[in-house]
Amino acid sequence: MCLAVPGRVLDIEERDGTRMATVDFGGVVKEVCLEYLPDLQVGEYAIVHVGFALQRLDEESAKRTLELFAELGLLQEEFGDPWEPAAEADGTTPFAGEDFIPEVRK
Amino acid sequence: MKYIDEFQDPELARRLLDDIHATVTRPWALMEVCGGQTHSIIRHGIDQLLPEEVELIHGPGCPVCVTPLEVIDKALEIASRPEVIFCSFGDMLRVPGTGRDLFQVRGEGGDVRVVYSPLDALRIAQQNPDRDVVFFGIGFETTAPPNAMTVHQARRLGIPNFSMLVSHVRVPPAIEAIMASPSCRVQGFLAAGHVCSVMGVGEYPDLAERFRVPIVVTGFEPLDILEGVRRTVRQLERGEHTVDNAYARAVRPEGNPAAKAMLEDVFEITDRAWRGIGVIPDSGWRLSAKYRDYDAERRFSVDGIQTREPAECRSGEVLQGLLKPHECEAFGTLCTPRTPLGATMVSSEGACAAYYLYRRLDLTTPAGREVSPVV
Ligand code: SF4
Numbered sequence: 001m002c003l004a005v006p007g008r009v010l011d012i013e014e015r016d017g018t019r020m021a022t023v024d025f026g027g028v029v030k031e032v033c034l035e036y037l038p039d040l041q042v043g044e045y046a047i048v049h050v051g052f053a054l055q056r057l058d059e060e061s062a063k064r065t066l067e068l069f070a071e072l073g074l075l076q077e078e079f080g081d082p083w084e085p086a087a088e089a090d091g092t093t094p095f096a097g098e099d100f101i102p103e104v105r106k
Numbered sequence: 107m108k109y110i111d112e113f114q115d116p117e118l119a120r121r122l123l124d125d126i127h128a129t130v131t132r133p134w135a136l137m138e139v140c141g142g143q144t145h146s147i148i149r150h151g152i153d154q155l156l157p158e159e160v161e162l163i164h165g166p167g168c169p170v171c172v173t174p175l176e177v178i179d180k181a182l183e184i185a186s187r188p189e190v191i192f193c194s195f196g197d198m199l200r201v202p203g204t205g206r207d208l209f210q211v212r213g214e215g216g217d218v219r220v221v222y223s224p225l226d227a228l229r230i231a232q233q234n235p236d237r238d239v240v241f242f243g244i245g246f247e248t249t250a251p252p253n254a255m256t257v258h259q260a261r262r263l264g265i266p267n268f269s270m271l272v273s274h275v276r277v278p279p280a281i282e283a284i285m286a287s288p289s290c291r292v293q294g295f296l297a298a299g300h301v302c303s304v305m306g307v308g309e310y311p312d313l314a315e316r317f318r319v320p321i322v323v324t325g326f327e328p329l330d331i332l333e334g335v336r337r338t339v340r341q342l343e344r345g346e347h348t349v350d351n352a353y354a355r356a357v358r359p360e361g362n363p364a365a366k367a368m369l370e371d372v373f374e375i376t377d378r379a380w381r382g383i384g385v386i387p388d389s390g391w392r393l394s395a396k397y398r399d400y401d402a403e404r405r406f407s408v409d410g411i412q413t414r415e416p417a418e419c420r421s422g423e424v425l426q427g428l429l430k431p432h433e434c435e436a437f438g439t440l441c442t443p444r445t446p447l448g449a450t451m452v453s454s455e456g457a458c459a460a461y462y463l464y465r466r467l468d469l470t471t472p473a474g475r476e477v478s479p480v481v
Contacts, residue, residue, distance in 0.1 A: 003142060003454075003455075004248060004300045004303070016259075016263060017262075018259065030222065030223075031223075031225075033223075033225060033252070033255065035255055035364065035368075036251060036255070036362055036364045036365045036368075037362070037364075038364070047300065047303060047356055049248050049249065049252065049300065050195070050222065050223045050224060050245075050249055050252045051222060051223025051224070051225055051226070051252060052223070052251065052252040052255065054248065054251070054300070054303050054304055054362055054365065055303040055304075055356050055357070055358070055362060057355060057356055058355060061355050061356075064114065064327075065327060067114075068114060068327055079222070082196025082197070082199060082220050083196075083199075083220065086196075086199040086200050086209045087209070
């Protein structure tokens, strides 16, 4: 959870009076709030944590970090279904993750 | 240097290591504060690549691990109520409270939902106006601003059925508590990079000066950690103690001003108990008076909870860097990720979990037991 993952802004829109973006994290696409980086533009990279862009990042380091995270399986941990590992550790059946908010795929 | 080929840039790693080896003349103990750094260090065997004079001590930087048992028990109590939809980040599911965890509450019929962002919880509240939606707001300075913004939005949009169980913690007071302890061995700090992305470096010069300890802001990729160690050791060898930023690509000195302003508006500083460590003055945030209506503890009056920590668990010492996980008697026997006694064995950033997942074959427990790898 403490992990902040770099992602690339795909598009930006105003929703409920809030600046929101869709952001691509090496294939997984999620909604991200831009209120803390209001001048972030489409095509730029930022460090994103629990759905909020927190700091700009240059493209090269963003890509390097994403590769490393993918290698270590950390992206799966951050964006995957958390019920399954919990159930496995518990020795029970998962709840099919039916209410895990799925990523937006565009 | 048996692990070095796994590094992203083995050549650069070798250069950094050579420099560290050439610089060190006597023993130094450095603490990495962030749990993500701990995992990176153990996973890549960085502790084994460093000269034996350089010891890395694992710090309390795992938000899941330091959330006090009492707060977990409050979460379990609130999540059990039929009128509540309880939303949490996924890594809190298996953190043991007294006798059970959120996953079990869900199995017993509680409506526990995992969200990726606190804003998801707010959306669930909008979609379920007849239910009480509670979000479990834990974490360090990186997570606090998103949670602060969510409470701010709930108020702005007038969403009455949303509240937050807040247990946020701050890193600098923890560093201060560690340095002030008589048993402290730490001589230099690798400060947590993403915490500083938000907060900047302004809180550290006073600490560095008062305790005469170098503080180097460090990322958590293997090369970042080597660079952080290199700069810290350089300072120590020269008798310096300044604040240095080795993670400039993600950390500006001023941090993120918008996030800091929101933190100040929504939260106020308070004393906070850290699991296994105890109360550290001024080390946490709670909702400020303006936002008290969104405080789940007030809404659900959950005082008077009786907590019980397993006697065998020594995670408090692990979190303070006084004990390495495999030196705990329960490590790998009574306590495994399947049967965790403490949060440090559950969390993806916990030190005990790091040793369990990535431990090397040469690692033995105090009883001389060999532990075999599980991955
Ligand atoms: S190994 Fe288990 S029992 Fe021992 S300190 Fe770690 S979490 Fe606690």
